[in-house]
Amino acid sequence: MRIATGGILHETNTFAEGTTPLEAFVGEGSRQKLLVGEEILKAFSGVGTATGGFIAVADELGFELAPLIRTFPQPSGIVEQDAYEHLADMMIEKLEQAMPVDGVLLDLHGAMVTEELEDAEGDLLARVRSTVGPDIPIVTTLDLHANITPAMTAAADVLVGYDTYPHVDCMERGVEAARILADTIGGRIRPVSGFAQVDMLIGPPKQCTLVSPMKDVLELVQDIETRPGIISVTFAGGFPFSDIRDAGMSVVAHADGDEALAQDTAEEIAKYVWSLREAFRLELTPLHEAIRFAIESGEGPVILADGSDNPGGGAPCDGTVMLEALIEAEAPRATVAIIADPEAVAEAIAAGVGSQVTLKVGGKTDNRHGRPLGLTGYVKLISDGNYVNRGPMMTGLPTAMGRSVVFVVGEVEVVLTEQRIQPFDMEALRSLGIEPTQRLLIGLKSAVHFRADYGDIAAEIFEIDTPGVHNPDVTRYDYKHLRRPMWPLDDV
Ligand SMILES: [Zn+2]
Incomplete structure (x- = not known):
């Protein structure tokens, strides 16, 4: 059995400053830069x-992986x-x-937007489908933050989304996807799809699967x-x-040959989520x-979770609002991680x-994440900014922050890096x-x-309310393409 595998992953923040060039996918500074062929198997x-999960199942079941390309830069x-x-x-x-x-076994994100395509994964899956023809099964993993579309469900046989946020089950879902593909090829199952969208737009904190709802x-x-x-159910x-x-x-449900069951299942979950909508209302704490x-x-x-400047959702990671407040408050034993500022x-x-040196720190990408701060410190x-993840999420993945500095201003330690990295x-x-x-x-x-990693040691966690392109309050954004009505933007 021979399975093609690969992935072009991107989470596109259409509110972020600037566009994402090819360089972001292939360059040295890229989070998970472009790998070709066997390099993928070696690295993952x-x-x-998810790709790590594919490889584990290939080893276990003895099928051959034909690696194509894989790249996953920092969201932007x-x-x-x-580039696409x-x-x-x-x-x-x-x-x-x-x-x-x-x-075909793909590792995709599900929220990539290009200058001409709202649904880049739908396009990519359709291209893969037309290449392999109608009879070769295509299974893809997706991030929990995928904006799943009818085009994606039409082109792929099975979509397997991460269940958890924090995403601690990427490898597990990769294993699940690979097993489903092997069972499909072996004729042991015949997956069919049901799909339902829920007209709810929810910011990241309320999507956390560690707490209700x-x-x-x-x-x-x-x-x-x-x-x-x-066979499998995904709630994205x-x-x-x-x-x-x-x-x-959205919800995707896969049943074994029974289309009505798949569709009824997707709709059952969508209805349940809709009934919970008041519990999804956001609460942020003033900084x-x-x-x-x-x-x-x-x-x-x-x-202090400064989600508004989270590079993992496309923010610049050089916002200074939180840092400025900590310095002003003369907060003891405080650390800010991180501010990406190569200069x-x-x-x-x-x-x-x-x-001792005086630096102009942060606030340089745009004017939506605080101003540059003139700071004198030590x-x-x-x-070199290199470390390997030891926590439960993406365990074993090497991370490169670029050259990094611990800069101390009063009692506040600031981690300055060359790259935008979600710490x-x-x-x-x-590592510092x-x-x-x-x-x-x-x-x-x-x-x-x-x-995932800090949960056990934190005395308290606050989702703080700072400005930015990843602020979780969706009512503050001016949507132009989103379907309406949409809760909580509209009175529905
Ligand atoms: Zn995600």
């Missing part, structure tokens, strides 16, 4: 990703059409070379997956910062309130370890000599993912 074997603005076409052409060309294949939705989904005749929270018609929540709480309690670490990093490195540490794994700090358990306040440019 045993790594907590609209993907330039040329180049990558899609490359993938299709590799697929043609790999044929004949018995099946998403916890309850996940429990229902997993319960339904044990029913006879059901959607990515609200892609302004496209099909943004928002100063959260800082005051930490200082008064004196018990740390208190985590400030270069100046700090030029000044050298142990020196260069405590300089690093969801504690290794981001520990910062012990998270010893800090009173830790401000993270992360919406929810940090909970």
